[in-house]
Amino acid sequence: MAGGDRRRPFAFGTDLWDPSHRFETSWLLSPWALFFCRALFSLYIFTTIIFVLAWQCANAPTHCAASQNSFSFFTSLTYWGLGFYFLASAVHTFTYARNSSSSSSSTGHHVALLDRLPRPLQALHSAYYTTIVVYPFVVTIVFWGRLYSGHWFAASFDGWSNISQHAMNSAFALFEIVVPRTDPPPPLHMLWLLVVLALYLALAYVTEATKGFYPYDFLDPSKQHGLVAAYVFGIAVGALILFAVAWGLIWLRRYITETRLGMHGKFAGASEITARPVAEEDVEMSGVRESLK
Template sequence: MAGNTFKFGKDTWDPTHRFETSWLLTPWALFFCRALISLYAFTTLVFVLIWNCVNGEQGCTASQNQFGYFTSLTYWGIGFYFFFAALHTFTYARHGVPLLDRFPRPLQALHSAFYTTIIVYPLVVTIVYWARLYSGTWFPVVFQAWSNISQHLLNSVFALFEIIIPRTDTPPALHMLWLILVLALYLALAYVVEATKGFYPYDFLDPQKQHAWVAAYVFGIAVGCIILFGFAWGCVWLRRYVTETKLARHGKFASHTLSGPRPIGDDLASRDTEMHKVRQAGEAA
Protein backbone atom coordinates (compact mmCIF):
# COMPACT_ATOMS: atom_id res chain seq x y z
CA MET A 1 0.00 0.00 0.00
CA ALA A 2 2.83 2.38 0.89
CA GLY A 3 4.38 1.82 -2.53
CA ASN A 4 1.19 2.95 -4.24
CA THR A 5 0.74 6.11 -2.17
CA PHE A 6 1.80 8.45 -4.98
CA LYS A 7 0.46 6.36 -7.88
CA PHE A 8 -2.76 7.27 -9.67
CA GLY A 9 -3.43 3.93 -11.36
CA LYS A 10 -3.54 2.95 -15.03
CA ASP A 11 -6.85 1.07 -15.21
CA THR A 12 -9.93 2.59 -16.83
CA TRP A 13 -11.35 5.36 -14.67
CA ASP A 14 -14.83 4.65 -13.29
CA PRO A 15 -16.08 2.78 -16.41
CA THR A 16 -19.71 2.60 -15.26
CA HIS A 17 -19.89 6.14 -13.80
CA ARG A 18 -20.28 5.13 -10.18
CA PHE A 19 -19.49 8.65 -8.95
CA GLU A 20 -22.36 10.15 -10.99
CA THR A 21 -25.08 7.51 -10.68
CA SER A 22 -27.28 5.97 -8.01
CA TRP A 23 -29.00 2.66 -7.47
CA LEU A 24 -32.08 4.58 -6.28
CA LEU A 25 -32.19 8.02 -7.94
CA THR A 26 -32.01 9.05 -11.57
CA PRO A 27 -28.96 11.14 -12.56
CA TRP A 28 -31.11 14.28 -12.62
CA ALA A 29 -32.51 13.58 -9.14
CA LEU A 30 -29.01 12.85 -7.81
CA PHE A 31 -27.78 16.13 -9.31
CA PHE A 32 -30.62 18.03 -7.64
CA CYS A 33 -29.94 16.49 -4.22
CA ARG A 34 -26.22 17.17 -4.39
CA ALA A 35 -26.75 20.73 -5.60
CA LEU A 36 -29.24 21.36 -2.79
CA ILE A 37 -26.81 20.06 -0.16
CA SER A 38 -24.03 22.26 -1.58
CA LEU A 39 -26.32 25.29 -1.55
CA TYR A 40 -27.33 24.63 2.07
CA ALA A 41 -23.71 24.18 3.18
CA PHE A 42 -22.51 27.42 1.55
CA THR A 43 -25.57 29.32 2.81
CA THR A 44 -24.83 28.12 6.33
CA LEU A 45 -21.16 29.05 6.14
CA VAL A 46 -21.77 32.53 4.73
CA PHE A 47 -24.62 33.25 7.14
CA VAL A 48 -22.47 32.22 10.13
CA LEU A 49 -19.65 34.51 8.97
CA ILE A 50 -22.03 37.45 8.52
CA TRP A 51 -23.83 36.80 11.82
CA ASN A 52 -20.56 36.71 13.76
CA CYS A 53 -19.41 39.93 12.11
CA VAL A 54 -22.64 41.75 12.97
CA ASN A 55 -23.52 40.24 16.36
CA GLY A 56 -20.29 38.81 17.76
CA GLU A 57 -18.53 40.51 20.67
CA GLN A 58 -15.28 40.48 18.70
CA GLY A 59 -16.88 41.61 15.47
CA CYS A 60 -15.40 40.19 12.28
CA THR A 61 -12.47 38.75 14.24
CA ALA A 62 -14.76 35.92 15.28
CA SER A 63 -15.54 35.26 11.62
CA GLN A 64 -11.85 35.19 10.76
CA ASN A 65 -11.24 32.73 13.59
CA GLN A 66 -13.76 30.30 12.05
CA PHE A 67 -11.11 29.25 9.54
CA GLY A 68 -9.00 27.85 12.38
CA TYR A 69 -11.59 25.21 13.31
CA PHE A 70 -11.58 21.74 11.80
CA THR A 71 -15.38 21.79 11.90
CA SER A 72 -15.54 24.85 9.68
CA LEU A 73 -12.87 23.58 7.28
CA THR A 74 -14.62 20.23 6.82
CA TYR A 75 -17.92 22.03 6.25
CA TRP A 76 -16.31 24.11 3.51
CA GLY A 77 -15.11 20.80 2.14
CA ILE A 78 -18.67 19.48 2.14
CA GLY A 79 -19.86 22.55 0.23
CA PHE A 80 -17.18 22.26 -2.44
CA TYR A 81 -17.42 18.48 -2.76
CA PHE A 82 -21.16 18.52 -3.34
CA PHE A 83 -20.77 21.42 -5.76
CA PHE A 84 -18.32 19.50 -7.94
CA ALA A 85 -20.20 16.21 -7.47
CA ALA A 86 -23.37 17.98 -8.64
CA LEU A 87 -21.48 19.45 -11.62
CA HIS A 88 -20.14 16.05 -12.66
CA THR A 89 -23.59 14.50 -12.22
CA PHE A 90 -25.22 17.28 -14.25
CA THR A 91 -22.79 16.87 -17.16
CA TYR A 92 -23.36 13.11 -17.09
CA ALA A 93 -27.15 13.50 -17.04
CA ARG A 94 -27.03 16.11 -19.80
CA HIS A 95 -24.41 14.68 -22.14
CA GLY A 96 -23.87 11.06 -21.09
CA VAL A 97 -20.21 11.73 -20.22
CA PRO A 98 -19.33 13.47 -16.92
CA LEU A 99 -16.88 16.34 -16.80
CA LEU A 100 -14.82 14.22 -14.39
CA ASP A 101 -14.03 11.77 -17.21
CA ARG A 102 -12.28 14.59 -19.10
CA PHE A 103 -10.03 15.48 -16.15
CA PRO A 104 -6.37 14.38 -15.99
CA ARG A 105 -5.89 11.20 -13.99
CA PRO A 106 -4.33 12.98 -10.95
CA LEU A 107 -7.47 15.13 -10.60
CA GLN A 108 -9.67 12.04 -10.89
CA ALA A 109 -7.66 10.39 -8.12
CA LEU A 110 -7.98 13.53 -6.00
CA HIS A 111 -11.76 13.49 -6.50
CA SER A 112 -11.80 9.91 -5.22
CA ALA A 113 -9.74 10.95 -2.18
CA PHE A 114 -12.03 13.97 -1.71
CA TYR A 115 -15.00 11.58 -1.63
CA THR A 116 -13.28 9.54 1.10
CA THR A 117 -12.78 12.62 3.29
CA ILE A 118 -16.48 13.49 2.88
CA ILE A 119 -17.64 10.09 4.16
CA VAL A 120 -15.16 10.01 7.09
CA TYR A 121 -14.29 13.47 8.45
CA PRO A 122 -17.89 14.59 9.17
CA LEU A 123 -18.32 11.48 11.33
CA VAL A 124 -15.13 12.40 13.21
CA VAL A 125 -16.38 15.96 13.75
CA THR A 126 -19.81 14.85 14.96
CA ILE A 127 -18.47 12.28 17.44
CA VAL A 128 -15.74 14.55 18.87
CA TYR A 129 -18.15 17.47 19.24
CA TRP A 130 -21.03 15.68 20.97
CA ALA A 131 -18.77 13.40 23.04
CA ARG A 132 -16.09 15.91 24.10
CA LEU A 133 -16.97 19.53 23.29
CA TYR A 134 -20.73 19.74 23.87
CA SER A 135 -21.44 21.36 27.24
CA GLY A 136 -24.42 19.15 28.06
CA THR A 137 -27.06 21.88 28.03
CA TRP A 138 -29.22 22.89 25.10
CA PHE A 139 -28.40 26.16 23.35
CA PRO A 140 -30.39 29.16 24.61
CA VAL A 141 -29.90 31.09 21.36
CA VAL A 142 -31.70 29.85 18.26
CA PHE A 143 -28.81 30.80 15.99
CA GLN A 144 -26.33 28.77 18.06
CA ALA A 145 -28.65 25.76 18.07
CA TRP A 146 -29.17 25.93 14.30
CA SER A 147 -25.50 26.50 13.43
CA ASN A 148 -24.32 23.66 15.66
CA ILE A 149 -26.95 21.24 14.37
CA SER A 150 -26.03 22.18 10.81
CA GLN A 151 -22.27 21.80 11.28
CA HIS A 152 -22.14 19.00 13.88
CA LEU A 153 -25.12 16.82 12.96
CA LEU A 154 -26.31 17.47 9.41
CA ASN A 155 -22.70 17.14 8.27
CA SER A 156 -22.88 13.43 9.11
CA VAL A 157 -26.30 13.18 7.45
CA PHE A 158 -24.68 14.49 4.27
CA ALA A 159 -21.86 11.95 4.66
CA LEU A 160 -24.39 9.12 5.06
CA PHE A 161 -26.16 10.33 1.92
CA GLU A 162 -22.94 9.84 -0.06
CA ILE A 163 -22.38 6.45 1.55
CA ILE A 164 -25.88 5.12 0.88
CA ILE A 165 -27.35 6.76 -2.23
CA PRO A 166 -24.69 6.87 -5.00
CA ARG A 167 -23.15 3.76 -6.58
CA THR A 168 -19.63 4.67 -5.42
CA ASP A 169 -17.24 1.79 -4.81
CA THR A 170 -15.34 1.11 -1.58
CA PRO A 171 -12.48 3.61 -1.16
CA PRO A 172 -8.89 2.34 -1.57
CA ALA A 173 -7.14 1.38 1.67
CA LEU A 174 -4.29 3.81 0.92
CA HIS A 175 -6.70 6.69 1.50
CA MET A 176 -6.18 6.03 5.22
CA LEU A 177 -2.68 7.48 4.85
CA TRP A 178 -4.04 10.69 3.34
CA LEU A 179 -6.73 10.99 6.02
CA ILE A 180 -4.07 10.85 8.74
CA LEU A 181 -1.80 13.23 6.82
CA VAL A 182 -4.55 15.86 6.57
CA LEU A 183 -5.26 15.48 10.30
CA ALA A 184 -1.54 16.02 11.00
CA LEU A 185 -1.54 19.14 8.82
CA TYR A 186 -4.56 20.46 10.73
CA LEU A 187 -2.76 19.82 14.02
CA ALA A 188 0.08 21.99 12.75
CA LEU A 189 -2.45 24.65 11.71
CA ALA A 190 -4.02 24.64 15.18
CA TYR A 191 -0.68 25.57 16.75
CA VAL A 192 -0.12 28.22 14.08
CA VAL A 193 -3.48 29.69 15.09
CA GLU A 194 -2.36 29.77 18.72
CA ALA A 195 0.92 31.44 17.78
CA THR A 196 -0.72 34.10 15.58
CA LYS A 197 -4.16 34.54 17.17
CA GLY A 198 -3.44 33.65 20.79
CA PHE A 199 -5.98 30.84 21.25
CA TYR A 200 -6.31 27.11 20.66
CA PRO A 201 -9.23 26.16 18.40
CA TYR A 202 -9.91 23.22 20.73
CA ASP A 203 -9.03 23.18 24.42
CA PHE A 204 -7.81 19.57 24.34
CA LEU A 205 -4.85 20.77 22.23
CA ASP A 206 -3.62 23.14 24.95
CA PRO A 207 -0.58 21.50 26.62
CA GLN A 208 -0.72 23.91 29.56
CA LYS A 209 -4.19 22.67 30.49
CA GLN A 210 -4.14 19.08 29.29
CA HIS A 211 -0.43 18.28 29.73
CA ALA A 212 0.27 14.70 28.58
CA TRP A 213 -3.38 14.20 27.68
CA VAL A 214 -2.79 16.20 24.48
CA ALA A 215 -0.90 13.26 23.00
CA ALA A 216 -3.66 10.89 24.10
CA TYR A 217 -6.33 13.06 22.44
CA VAL A 218 -4.36 13.37 19.21
CA PHE A 219 -3.59 9.66 19.06
CA GLY A 220 -7.18 8.77 19.97
CA ILE A 221 -8.64 10.95 17.21
CA ALA A 222 -6.22 9.44 14.68
CA VAL A 223 -7.19 5.91 15.69
CA GLY A 224 -10.86 6.90 15.66
CA CYS A 225 -10.44 8.26 12.13
CA ILE A 226 -9.06 4.91 10.96
CA ILE A 227 -11.91 3.06 12.67
CA LEU A 228 -14.47 5.35 11.03
CA PHE A 229 -12.78 4.78 7.68
CA GLY A 230 -13.36 1.07 8.25
CA PHE A 231 -16.98 1.79 9.21
CA ALA A 232 -17.58 3.87 6.08
CA TRP A 233 -15.82 1.27 3.91
CA GLY A 234 -18.00 -1.46 5.39
CA CYS A 235 -21.19 0.55 4.85
CA VAL A 236 -20.30 1.19 1.19
CA TRP A 237 -19.50 -2.49 0.69
CA LEU A 238 -22.77 -3.53 2.36
CA ARG A 239 -24.79 -1.08 0.25
CA ARG A 240 -23.22 -2.39 -2.92
CA TYR A 241 -23.75 -6.01 -1.85
CA VAL A 242 -27.41 -5.51 -0.90
CA THR A 243 -28.44 -3.28 -3.81
CA GLU A 244 -26.48 -4.97 -6.61
CA THR A 245 -25.91 -8.58 -5.57
CA LYS A 246 -29.13 -9.23 -3.66
CA LEU A 247 -31.60 -6.80 -5.23
CA ALA A 248 -30.01 -6.65 -8.70
CA ARG A 249 -30.37 -2.87 -8.76
CA HIS A 250 -27.32 -2.01 -10.82
CA GLY A 251 -28.17 1.67 -11.14
CA LYS A 252 -30.13 4.32 -12.99
CA PHE A 253 -28.19 5.73 -15.94
CA ALA A 254 -28.39 8.57 -18.41
CA SER A 255 -30.60 7.79 -21.39
CA HIS A 256 -27.80 8.59 -23.84
CA THR A 257 -24.02 8.44 -23.99
CA LEU A 258 -21.39 9.78 -26.33
CA SER A 259 -19.53 6.49 -26.41
CA GLY A 260 -22.26 4.21 -27.73
CA PRO A 261 -24.74 1.93 -25.97
CA ARG A 262 -24.08 1.42 -22.29
CA PRO A 263 -23.95 -2.05 -20.71
CA ILE A 264 -26.97 -2.97 -18.63
CA GLY A 265 -27.99 -5.69 -16.21
CA ASP A 266 -25.63 -8.64 -15.99
CA ASP A 267 -23.21 -7.12 -18.53
CA LEU A 268 -22.82 -4.03 -16.33
CA ALA A 269 -22.35 -6.10 -13.17
CA SER A 270 -19.76 -8.31 -14.91
CA ARG A 271 -17.82 -5.32 -16.25
CA ASP A 272 -17.82 -3.56 -12.90
CA THR A 273 -16.80 -6.70 -11.01
CA GLU A 274 -13.88 -7.24 -13.38
CA MET A 275 -12.69 -3.64 -12.95
CA HIS A 276 -13.01 -4.03 -9.16
CA LYS A 277 -10.75 -7.11 -9.28
CA VAL A 278 -8.20 -5.26 -11.40
CA ARG A 279 -8.11 -2.37 -8.92
CA GLN A 280 -7.71 -4.71 -5.94
CA ALA A 281 -4.83 -6.48 -7.69
CA GLY A 282 -3.18 -3.10 -8.32
CA GLU A 283 -3.49 -2.10 -4.67
CA ALA A 284 -1.97 -5.39 -3.53
CA ALA A 285 1.00 -5.03 -5.88
Protein backbone atom coordinates (compact mmCIF):
# COMPACT_ATOMS: atom_id res chain seq x y z
CA MET A 1 0.00 0.00 0.00
CA ALA A 2 1.09 3.53 -0.43
CA GLY A 3 3.33 5.01 2.18
CA GLY A 4 4.12 8.56 3.20
CA ASP A 5 7.38 10.37 3.65
CA ARG A 6 9.30 8.59 6.41
CA ARG A 7 10.66 11.96 7.51
CA ARG A 8 7.10 13.22 7.95
CA PRO A 9 5.30 10.32 9.67
CA PHE A 10 2.07 12.29 10.14
CA ALA A 11 1.80 13.27 6.47
CA PHE A 12 -0.81 11.47 4.37
CA GLY A 13 1.58 11.06 1.44
CA THR A 14 1.24 11.89 -2.22
CA ASP A 15 2.19 8.55 -3.78
CA LEU A 16 -0.34 6.24 -5.40
CA TRP A 17 -2.72 4.67 -2.91
CA ASP A 18 -2.65 0.86 -2.63
CA PRO A 19 -1.70 0.32 -6.30
CA SER A 20 -2.34 -3.44 -6.34
CA HIS A 21 -5.59 -3.28 -4.30
CA ARG A 22 -4.30 -5.13 -1.27
CA PHE A 23 -7.27 -4.09 0.88
CA GLU A 24 -9.76 -5.53 -1.63
CA THR A 25 -8.01 -8.71 -2.77
CA SER A 26 -6.77 -12.00 -1.36
CA TRP A 27 -4.03 -14.48 -2.16
CA LEU A 28 -6.56 -17.30 -1.51
CA LEU A 29 -10.06 -16.09 -2.42
CA SER A 30 -11.42 -14.39 -5.50
CA PRO A 31 -12.64 -10.80 -4.99
CA TRP A 32 -16.26 -11.98 -5.10
CA ALA A 33 -15.59 -14.70 -2.51
CA LEU A 34 -13.77 -12.19 -0.29
CA PHE A 35 -16.74 -9.83 -0.61
CA PHE A 36 -19.14 -12.62 0.35
CA CYS A 37 -17.12 -13.57 3.45
CA ARG A 38 -16.83 -9.99 4.65
CA ALA A 39 -20.51 -9.30 4.03
CA LEU A 40 -21.46 -12.51 5.84
CA PHE A 41 -19.31 -11.59 8.85
CA SER A 42 -20.88 -8.14 8.98
CA LEU A 43 -24.37 -9.64 8.79
CA TYR A 44 -23.63 -12.08 11.62
CA ILE A 45 -22.12 -9.38 13.83
CA PHE A 46 -25.01 -6.95 13.40
CA THR A 47 -27.55 -9.74 13.83
CA THR A 48 -25.82 -10.68 17.09
CA ILE A 49 -25.78 -7.08 18.29
CA ILE A 50 -29.45 -6.48 17.52
CA PHE A 51 -30.54 -9.78 19.05
CA VAL A 52 -28.52 -9.17 22.23
CA LEU A 53 -29.93 -5.65 22.62
CA ALA A 54 -33.48 -6.90 22.07
CA TRP A 55 -33.04 -9.88 24.44
CA GLN A 56 -31.71 -7.62 27.18
CA CYS A 57 -34.64 -5.25 26.80
CA ALA A 58 -37.04 -8.16 27.15
CA ASN A 59 -35.31 -10.26 29.80
CA ALA A 60 -32.71 -8.30 31.79
CA PRO A 61 -33.77 -7.12 35.28
CA THR A 62 -33.15 -3.51 34.25
CA HIS A 63 -34.69 -4.10 30.80
CA CYS A 64 -33.48 -1.65 28.13
CA ALA A 65 -31.17 0.09 30.59
CA ALA A 66 -28.89 -2.93 30.22
CA SER A 67 -28.83 -2.40 26.47
CA GLN A 68 -28.09 1.29 26.90
CA ASN A 69 -25.28 0.52 29.33
CA SER A 70 -23.66 -1.84 26.83
CA PHE A 71 -22.29 1.17 24.95
CA SER A 72 -19.97 1.80 27.89
CA PHE A 73 -18.19 -1.54 27.44
CA PHE A 74 -15.08 -1.93 25.31
CA THR A 75 -16.34 -5.34 24.19
CA SER A 76 -19.50 -3.83 22.71
CA LEU A 77 -17.73 -0.89 21.11
CA THR A 78 -15.12 -3.10 19.43
CA TYR A 79 -17.85 -5.49 18.25
CA TRP A 80 -19.69 -2.58 16.64
CA GLY A 81 -16.35 -1.60 15.12
CA LEU A 82 -15.94 -5.09 13.67
CA GLY A 83 -19.40 -4.96 12.16
CA PHE A 84 -18.86 -1.60 10.49
CA TYR A 85 -15.38 -2.57 9.32
CA PHE A 86 -16.64 -5.70 7.56
CA LEU A 87 -19.51 -3.69 6.09
CA ALA A 88 -17.14 -1.03 4.75
CA SER A 89 -14.55 -3.54 3.52
CA ALA A 90 -17.30 -5.58 1.83
CA VAL A 91 -18.47 -2.46 -0.01
CA HIS A 92 -14.92 -1.66 -1.10
CA THR A 93 -14.35 -5.24 -2.26
CA PHE A 94 -17.69 -5.28 -4.08
CA THR A 95 -16.95 -2.06 -5.96
CA TYR A 96 -13.53 -3.39 -6.93
CA ALA A 97 -14.90 -6.72 -8.16
CA ARG A 98 -17.83 -5.12 -9.99
CA ASN A 99 -16.09 -2.16 -11.60
CA SER A 100 -12.75 -3.69 -12.53
CA SER A 101 -14.31 -5.94 -15.16
CA SER A 102 -15.41 -2.88 -17.13
CA SER A 103 -12.39 -0.73 -16.37
CA SER A 104 -10.37 0.32 -19.39
CA SER A 105 -7.29 0.96 -17.28
CA SER A 106 -4.56 -1.59 -17.86
CA THR A 107 -3.60 -1.39 -14.20
CA GLY A 108 -7.16 -1.47 -12.94
CA HIS A 109 -6.86 1.65 -10.78
CA HIS A 110 -9.69 3.75 -9.42
CA VAL A 111 -12.15 0.87 -9.80
CA ALA A 112 -12.85 0.55 -6.08
CA LEU A 113 -14.64 3.06 -3.90
CA LEU A 114 -11.62 3.14 -1.59
CA ASP A 115 -9.45 4.40 -4.46
CA ARG A 116 -11.72 7.41 -4.97
CA LEU A 117 -11.89 8.53 -1.35
CA PRO A 118 -9.88 11.56 -0.17
CA ARG A 119 -6.45 10.61 1.11
CA PRO A 120 -7.29 11.28 4.79
CA LEU A 121 -10.17 8.78 4.58
CA GLN A 122 -7.90 6.24 2.93
CA ALA A 123 -5.43 6.69 5.79
CA LEU A 124 -8.28 6.29 8.30
CA HIS A 125 -9.30 3.03 6.62
CA SER A 126 -5.75 1.77 7.03
CA ALA A 127 -5.78 2.75 10.72
CA TYR A 128 -9.22 1.16 11.07
CA TYR A 129 -7.80 -2.09 9.72
CA THR A 130 -5.06 -1.96 12.35
CA THR A 131 -7.59 -1.68 15.18
CA ILE A 132 -9.47 -4.66 13.73
CA VAL A 133 -6.41 -6.93 13.88
CA VAL A 134 -5.47 -5.84 17.43
CA TYR A 135 -8.41 -4.87 19.65
CA PRO A 136 -10.45 -8.11 19.31
CA PHE A 137 -7.51 -10.05 20.74
CA VAL A 138 -7.30 -7.57 23.64
CA VAL A 139 -11.00 -8.18 24.35
CA THR A 140 -10.67 -11.96 24.15
CA ILE A 141 -7.60 -12.14 26.39
CA VAL A 142 -8.97 -9.77 29.04
CA PHE A 143 -12.37 -11.50 29.14
CA TRP A 144 -11.23 -15.12 29.36
CA GLY A 145 -8.14 -14.32 31.40
CA ARG A 146 -9.56 -11.78 33.87
CA LEU A 147 -13.36 -11.51 33.74
CA TYR A 148 -14.54 -15.08 33.08
CA SER A 149 -15.58 -16.82 36.30
CA GLY A 150 -14.40 -20.26 35.21
CA HIS A 151 -17.90 -21.75 35.23
CA TRP A 152 -19.74 -22.22 31.97
CA PHE A 153 -22.88 -20.17 31.46
CA ALA A 154 -26.13 -21.70 32.66
CA ALA A 155 -28.25 -20.03 29.97
CA SER A 156 -27.73 -20.88 26.30
CA PHE A 157 -28.12 -17.22 25.41
CA ASP A 158 -25.24 -16.21 27.70
CA GLY A 159 -22.99 -18.90 26.25
CA TRP A 160 -23.77 -17.97 22.65
CA SER A 161 -23.49 -14.21 23.18
CA ASN A 162 -20.15 -14.52 24.98
CA ILE A 163 -18.72 -16.90 22.38
CA SER A 164 -19.85 -14.51 19.64
CA GLN A 165 -18.39 -11.40 21.26
CA HIS A 166 -15.36 -12.81 23.09
CA ALA A 167 -14.16 -15.65 20.84
CA MET A 168 -15.55 -15.25 17.33
CA ASN A 169 -14.40 -11.64 17.37
CA SER A 170 -10.79 -12.87 17.38
CA ALA A 171 -11.61 -15.42 14.67
CA PHE A 172 -12.87 -12.54 12.51
CA ALA A 173 -9.68 -10.58 13.23
CA LEU A 174 -7.55 -13.61 12.36
CA PHE A 175 -9.36 -13.87 9.03
CA GLU A 176 -8.28 -10.32 8.20
CA ILE A 177 -4.70 -11.13 9.14
CA VAL A 178 -4.49 -14.34 7.10
CA VAL A 179 -6.76 -14.06 4.07
CA PRO A 180 -6.46 -10.58 2.46
CA ARG A 181 -3.28 -9.29 0.84
CA THR A 182 -2.83 -6.38 3.24
CA ASP A 183 0.64 -5.15 4.14
CA PRO A 184 1.90 -4.98 7.74
CA PRO A 185 0.48 -1.81 9.33
CA PRO A 186 2.72 1.24 9.78
CA PRO A 187 4.40 1.46 13.21
CA LEU A 188 2.80 4.90 13.64
CA HIS A 189 -0.50 3.12 14.19
CA MET A 190 0.71 2.06 17.62
CA LEU A 191 0.18 5.67 18.69
CA TRP A 192 -3.44 5.64 17.51
CA LEU A 193 -4.07 2.36 19.31
CA LEU A 194 -2.96 3.98 22.56
CA VAL A 195 -4.97 7.15 21.86
CA VAL A 196 -8.17 5.14 21.39
CA LEU A 197 -7.50 3.14 24.57
CA ALA A 198 -6.96 6.42 26.45
CA LEU A 199 -10.25 7.76 25.10
CA TYR A 200 -12.01 4.59 26.23
CA LEU A 201 -10.49 4.97 29.70
CA ALA A 202 -11.95 8.47 29.84
CA LEU A 203 -15.34 7.05 28.76
CA ALA A 204 -15.21 4.48 31.56
CA TYR A 205 -14.82 7.19 34.17
CA VAL A 206 -17.46 9.36 32.52
CA THR A 207 -19.76 6.35 32.78
CA GLU A 208 -19.10 6.11 36.52
CA ALA A 209 -19.72 9.83 36.96
CA THR A 210 -22.97 9.85 34.98
CA LYS A 211 -24.40 6.36 35.53
CA GLY A 212 -22.79 5.29 38.78
CA PHE A 213 -20.90 2.16 37.69
CA TYR A 214 -17.56 1.15 36.24
CA PRO A 215 -17.80 -0.96 33.08
CA TYR A 216 -15.02 -3.19 34.45
CA ASP A 217 -14.24 -3.75 38.12
CA PHE A 218 -10.48 -3.52 37.57
CA LEU A 219 -10.98 0.20 36.80
CA ASP A 220 -12.61 0.86 40.18
CA PRO A 221 -10.07 2.54 42.52
CA SER A 222 -12.19 1.72 45.59
CA LYS A 223 -11.73 -2.00 44.88
CA GLN A 224 -8.37 -2.22 43.15
CA HIS A 225 -6.61 0.80 44.68
CA GLY A 226 -3.13 1.09 43.16
CA LEU A 227 -3.68 -1.88 40.90
CA VAL A 228 -5.82 0.26 38.58
CA ALA A 229 -2.69 1.87 37.14
CA ALA A 230 -1.11 -1.56 36.72
CA TYR A 231 -4.17 -2.85 34.83
CA VAL A 232 -4.28 0.22 32.58
CA PHE A 233 -0.55 0.06 31.87
CA GLY A 234 -0.68 -3.70 31.34
CA ILE A 235 -3.51 -3.49 28.81
CA ALA A 236 -1.71 -0.70 26.93
CA VAL A 237 1.51 -2.72 26.77
CA GLY A 238 -0.49 -5.81 25.82
CA ALA A 239 -2.07 -3.93 22.92
CA LEU A 240 1.38 -2.95 21.64
CA ILE A 241 2.60 -6.53 21.96
CA LEU A 242 -0.46 -7.74 20.05
CA PHE A 243 0.25 -5.10 17.39
CA ALA A 244 3.76 -6.56 17.04
CA VAL A 245 2.33 -10.10 16.81
CA ALA A 246 -0.24 -9.04 14.19
CA TRP A 247 2.47 -7.18 12.24
CA GLY A 248 4.66 -10.27 12.30
CA LEU A 249 1.87 -12.61 11.22
CA ILE A 250 0.91 -10.33 8.32
CA TRP A 251 4.54 -10.08 7.24
CA LEU A 252 4.91 -13.86 7.51
CA ARG A 253 1.72 -14.44 5.50
CA ARG A 254 2.94 -12.14 2.75
CA TYR A 255 6.39 -13.74 2.75
CA ILE A 256 5.05 -17.31 2.56
CA THR A 257 2.28 -16.72 0.05
CA GLU A 258 4.01 -14.25 -2.26
CA THR A 259 7.76 -14.70 -1.90
CA ARG A 260 7.90 -18.45 -1.28
CA LEU A 261 4.78 -19.79 -2.99
CA GLY A 262 4.37 -17.17 -5.71
CA MET A 263 0.67 -16.67 -4.87
CA HIS A 264 0.57 -12.96 -5.61
CA GLY A 265 -3.19 -12.62 -5.49
CA LYS A 266 -6.50 -13.27 -7.17
CA PHE A 267 -7.62 -10.25 -9.14
CA ALA A 268 -10.77 -9.26 -11.02
CA GLY A 269 -11.62 -8.33 -14.56
CA ALA A 270 -9.28 -5.93 -16.31
CA SER A 271 -6.93 -5.89 -13.33
CA GLU A 272 -6.40 -9.66 -13.40
CA ILE A 273 -2.85 -10.68 -14.21
CA THR A 274 -2.07 -14.33 -14.63
CA ALA A 275 1.56 -14.32 -13.49
CA ARG A 276 1.81 -11.62 -10.84
CA PRO A 277 0.38 -8.15 -10.20
CA VAL A 278 2.16 -5.05 -11.33
CA ALA A 279 4.62 -4.24 -8.58
CA GLU A 280 3.68 -1.32 -6.37
CA GLU A 281 7.04 0.30 -7.08
CA ASP A 282 6.53 0.04 -10.85
CA VAL A 283 3.10 1.64 -10.65
CA GLU A 284 4.24 4.45 -8.40
CA MET A 285 7.16 5.28 -10.69
CA SER A 286 5.10 5.19 -13.84
CA GLY A 287 4.06 8.27 -15.69
CA VAL A 288 0.36 7.59 -15.21
CA ARG A 289 0.26 8.82 -11.63
CA GLU A 290 -1.02 12.27 -12.45
CA SER A 291 -3.63 10.96 -14.87
CA LEU A 292 -4.96 8.61 -12.23
CA LYS A 293 -5.62 11.30 -9.66
